Amino acid sequence: MRALQHRPKTLTKPRPHHAGRKPAVRRVKVGQREIFTQGLSREVFHDLFHHFMTVGWPRLFVTLAAFFLGFDVLFGCLYYLVPGCIANLSPPGFLGAFFFSVETLATVGYGDMHPQTLYGHLIAMTEIFVGLMSLALITGIMFARFSRPRARFLFTKNAVVRPIDGKLTLLVRAANMRQNVVQDASAQLRMLRDEVTEEGFRIRRVIDLPLVRSQHPMFVLGWTIMHVIDDASPLKSETAESLHELGAGFVLSLSGTDETTGQVLMARAEYSSDDIRWNATFRDILEDAEDGTLRLDYSKFHEVEPFAEAETQHPRP
Numbered sequence: 001m002r003a004l005q006h007r008p009k010t011l012t013k014p015r016p017h018h019a020g021r022k023p024a025v026r027r028v029k030v031g032q033r034e035i036f037t038q039g040l041s042r043e044v045f046h047d048l049f050h051h052f053m054t055v056g057w058p059r060l061f062v063t064l065a066a067f068f069l070g071f072d073v074l075f076g077c078l079y080y081l082v083p084g085c086i087a088n089l090s091p092p093g094f095l096g097a098f099f100f101s102v103e104t105l106a107t108v109g110y111g112d113m114h115p116q117t118l119y120g121h122l123i124a125m126t127e128i129f130v131g132l133m134s135l136a137l138i139t140g141i142m143f144a145r146f147s148r149p150r151a152r153f154l155f156t157k158n159a160v161v162r163p164i165d166g167k168l169t170l171l172v173r174a175a176n177m178r179q180n181v182v183q184d185a186s187a188q189l190r191m192l193r194d195e196v197t198e199e200g201f202r203i204r205r206v207i208d209l210p211l212v213r214s215q216h217p218m219f220v221l222g223w224t225i226m227h228v229i230d231d232a233s234p235l236k237s238e239t240a241e242s243l244h245e246l247g248a249g250f251v252l253s254l255s256g257t258d259e260t261t262g263q264v265l266m267a268r269a270e271y272s273s274d275d276i277r278w279n280a281t282f283r284d285i286l287e288d289a290e291d292g293t294l295r296l297d298y299s300k301f302h303e304v305e306p307f308a309e310a311e312t313q314h315p316r317p
Helices: 048-054 057-081 094-105 118-147 240-245 307-313
Strands: 025-030 033-038 153-155 159-164 167-176 182-196 202-209 215-219 222-228 249-258 264-272 276-278 280-282 286-288 294-296 304-306
Touching: 048 118, 057 094, 057 118, 094 118, 153 264, 159 280, 167 182, 167 249, 167 264, 167 280, 182 222, 240 276, 304 307
Parallel strands: 159 276
Antiparallel strands: 025 033, 153 167, 159 167, 167 222, 182 202, 182 215, 182 249, 249 264, 280 304, 286 294
């Protein structure tokens, strides 16, 4: 029997790296850290939906206008290549072909100018199809941007550390700016810090900080989120200086269901070690009016004052 002959496998050659092309550098902001990355290609056309959902409104409108004008110029040139394919072309020449392209792409059709040859009808048919698809895509993008849930939660600019019931406690204050009912709101507080393992491996750990109350059945006005710094707390032996040396950061995540729309709302706040005010407290925003009603003054929401001074000026019964 004839021995079978095996063809050698051809290896796929990697794409050559162009020495003259600089690697793309992107700036990514994680919390309050600014990081520059490179080596990953940013292919916008492979992820257009995400691009149009995250880009700013002015840039979005400029991009859509550029696509619109680009298609108008393209089909206008096709009409202009074959004179006489459009009846009643006004003004004559390329400018008239361009304006007819605008009317066709937008499916307006005023009626004065119209195709009069087979070539003109074919180009107009193609342009109408492109216009309908473009209108459907733009409508979907606009609806998706307007309908996506947005949480209007307000977080204090600083976190404070003060005694609560004789225990040192880390506090962050949040408020619902819409002042509607957010059902089953939940909060998670995490600390990020640099550590070195026993093997000398440097790692940035994410550590959960248990909260006194991590659930709120009806988040309407405000919520003071507290973490007790006791013997079980990861912050039991930390100070402002030690947290700064570890590059510690804190991430507060808050989510809940909007009772009005039934959508899940999510928001987060980031704090660095420098944003924590030790032995301080938030200024009280709750006031008892003379008529017996309660009033919340959100103009004092971010104000922080020393703990001892606050207890002297605003003693609690």
